[in-house]
Amino acid sequence: MASVRKLLKRARGDSVVRHSAKNTETRILKALERQNVLLSEIITRLSRLEKPTTINEETWSKVAQEGELAWHKKPNWRAREEEWQTRNNRFWTSKDFSPEGWQDKLIVDLGAGSRLRTLYFRGAKIAAIEPLGDKYIAEVEWQDLDKADELYSVPAEKDIPELHGRADLLVSINVLDHGYDFGAAIANVRNYLKPDGLAYLAFDRHDRPDDMHQLMIDDETARAIFDRCGLDIEKFEEQGRFHGATGPKAVHYWLRPRPVEQETAGV
Numbered sequence: 001m002a003s004v005r006k007l008l009k010r011a012r013g014d015s016v017v018r019h020s021a022k023n024t025e026t027r028i029l030k031a032l033e034r035q036n037v038l039l040s041e042i043i044t045r046l047s048r049l050e051k052p053t054t055i056n057e058e059t060w061s062k063v064a065q066e067g068e069l070a071w072h073k074k075p076n077w078r079a080r081e082e083e084w085q086t087r088n089n090r091f092w093t094s095k096d097f098s099p100e101g102w103q104d105k106l107i108v109d110l111g112a113g114s115r116l117r118t119l120y121f122r123g124a125k126i127a128a129i130e131p132l133g134d135k136y137i138a139e140v141e142w143q144d145l146d147k148a149d150e151l152y153s154v155p156a157e158k159d160i161p162e163l164h165g166r167a168d169l170l171v172s173i174n175v176l177d178h179g180y181d182f183g184a185a186i187a188n189v190r191n192y193l194k195p196d197g198l199a200y201l202a203f204d205r206h207d208r209p210d211d212m213h214q215l216m217i218d219d220e221t222a223r224a225i226f227d228r229c230g231l232d233i234e235k236f237e238e239q240g241r242f243h244g245a246t247g248p249k250a251v252h253y254w255l256r257p258r259p260v261e262q263e264t265a266g267v
Contacts, residue, residue: 053182053221055214057157060180067212068178069132072114072140079142084115092120095200095252105168108192110156110185111175114143118171127163131155156185160192167192169200174242176203177213183225190229190257199231199255204241205248213243219251231255
């Protein structure tokens, strides 16, 4: 009988130990799960810090803009007229833009560079926004910015009230990753469009910033800013690159302004 009691006591003790061990295991797993969630959040926040959508304007002006001016002053494919026209026409055709049907419509060329891609659109009125516009006209032999109907030598991030609600089409090609405040530029895009206007924005994504590409804008970030600024995506493509053969594909967005009544209703 004594031996039976010992066995029962031992069995009860083993059961208590097993139950305690199971509870301990559960607590450890839950703690690890919480730690994984926190670690994931930390990694996400660090990623955002490593991929800035804004930088200091003064740094941008002294570093990135000086590099842009030097590049545009060097002989390159923009200086060779036949090659420029061929490549420009091929680009617009690949994006299903026709040169016809733009008579007297206003096209805003945001970050035009030293040459107007928008001269492709026959009969259109062109408002060019280019922070180095005055310098390009003075210092770049092959520039054609002086053919624009309106020229604003300011960054994309600076609001131009004279353009509010006027653009039938706004285009920005290989520009927005070169700026200093992506959100401010997109807010201006929304301001310039007519209620039925269209914006076409295309820019590279980068694995790491450099002197001339200091913003790191991924698709998720861009979409959040478009939404916040009242722009809806009509079409999206990932295709090619504007700079370098390697790296993430460039992103291309066709955007429409969200109707004011939908914004008011919070749609």
